Amino acid sequence: MSFAGKNVLITGGVGFIGSNLARRLVREGANVTLLDSMLDEYGANLFNIKDIKDDVVLNFSDMRDEHSLRYLVRDKDYIFNLAGQVSHQDSMREPFMDMEVNTRAQLTLLETCRYYAPQTIIVFSSTRQIYGHPQYLPVDENHPLAPPDVNGINKLAAEHYHQLYTKVYGVRTVSLRLTNTYGPGQLIKNARQGFIGWFVNRAVTGETIQLFGTGEQLRDFNYVDDVVEAMCLAALHEDAYGDVFNLSGERASLKTVAETLIRLSGKGNLQIVPFPEERKKLTSEIFTAPVRR
Numbered sequence: 523m524s525f526a527g528k529n530v531l532i533t534g535g536v537g538f539i540g541s542n543l544a545r546r547l548v549r550e551g552a553n554v555t556l557l558d559s560m561l562d563e564y565g566a567n568l569f570n571i572k573d574i575k576d577d578v579v580l581n582f583s584d585m586r587d588e589h590s591l592r593y594l595v596r597d598k599d600y601i602f603n604l605a606g607q608v609s610h611q612d613s614m615r616e617p618f619m620d621m622e623v624n625t626r627a628q629l630t631l632l633e634t635c636r637y638y639a640p641q642t643i644i645v646f647s648s649t650r651q652i653y654g655h656p657q658y659l660p661v662d663e664n665h666p667l668a669p670p671d672v673n674g675i676n677k678l679a680a681e682h683y684h685q686l687y688t689k690v691y692g693v694r695t696v697s698l699r700l701t702n703t704y705g706p707g708q709l710i711k712n713a714r715q716g717f718i719g720w721f722v723n724r725a726v727t728g729e730t731i732q733l734f735g736t737g738e739q740l741r742d743f744n745y746v747d748d749v750v751e752a753m754c755l756a757a758l759h760e761d762a763y764g765d766v767f768n769l770s771g772e773r774a775s776l777k778t779v780a781e782t783l784i785r786l787s788g789k790g791n792l793q794i795v796p797f798p799e800e801r802k803k804l805t806s807e808i809f810t811a812p813v814r815r
């Protein structure tokens with residue numbers, strides 16, 4: 523099975539992962555529509571779709587707007603639902619904004635599909651953040667859920683909504699719990715898309731990468747093409763509908779990642795400092811990258 527000739531909507535399609543997915547689907551011959559609100563602070567960047575801009579339909583709208591959604595979902599065979607607020611720090615500073623985008627907008631999409639696109643299949647990009655601090659490794663899908671921040675709570679709620687709509691209304695959905703993803707199109711101008719982009723920024727500009735604690739904290743990583751592949755597989759496999767899957771990746775310590783980037787760029791340096799008291803409560807805050815406004 524393939525996406526050739528299929529009508530596909532990607533929410534958050536001008537962002538990092540969405541644009542890589544769009545490129546893959548265009549290559550496969552799908553009719554691709556990208557929905558994106560292009561909010562300044564997030565990962566949307568027209569540069570990401572420069573090479574495919576004539577091969578996709580671009581719709582600049584907000585997923586919270588049910589009216590444009592009604593029009594956009596009607597004829598879609600597949601919806602890759604990637605629109606989201608991705609910054610964990612922002613979610614603590616502006617919890618209502620995070621809830622609006624990561625929970626309310628998701629429910630709006632599901633409600634709209636329930637009435638206007640019951641035929642569609644939705645792949646939702648959830649996050650491994652919802653597990654909180656691991657109680658055992660590797661973290662499997664049965665690991666207890668303990669989101670450590672507002673972002674994790676809102677993403678978990680959205681995941682539950684997707685499952686509920688499959689169970690109760692028969693809207694077919696599958697959720698993938700993504701981990702740290704890297705690759706072309708990644709936001710590096712600030713730390714909002716996680717630490718990898720920020721480390722790259724520091725290494726390329728020759729600045730200090732500062733780590734809290736020991737630097738030995740382990741994280742896992744996926745290259746964006748592998749994430750795109752997983753999303754496509756999930757969409758095409760009926761057995762997956764109604765379920766959730768971890769996308770776990772290669773494991774490395776923060777220190778290893780930072781040292782590798784510094785070595786490759788030939789610039790920058792590493793500084794390891796004690797965890798500041800006020801941040802100890804937030805396990806997601808692992809480094810001191812400022813978020814620029």
Ligand SMILES: NC(=O)c1ccc[n+]([C@@H]2O[C@H](COP(=O)([O-])OP(=O)(O)OC[C@H]3O[C@@H](n4cnc5c(N)ncnc54)[C@H](O)[C@@H]3O)[C@@H](O)[C@H]2O)c1
Nearest residue numbers: 534537538539559560565566584585605606647700702703
């Ligand atoms: N990048 C990662 O490491 C990672 C890890 C776990 C989960 N995820 C999830 O994957 C998805 C994609 O992440 P990304 O890394 O590509 O981030 P990104 O910021 O590049 O993409 C998100 C896109 O959603 C758009 N968007 C936000 N709110 C919107 C709204 N209300 N209406 C329409 N568009 C809206 C943004 O403009 C942006 O283009 C997100 O849902 C994120 O939570 C990503």
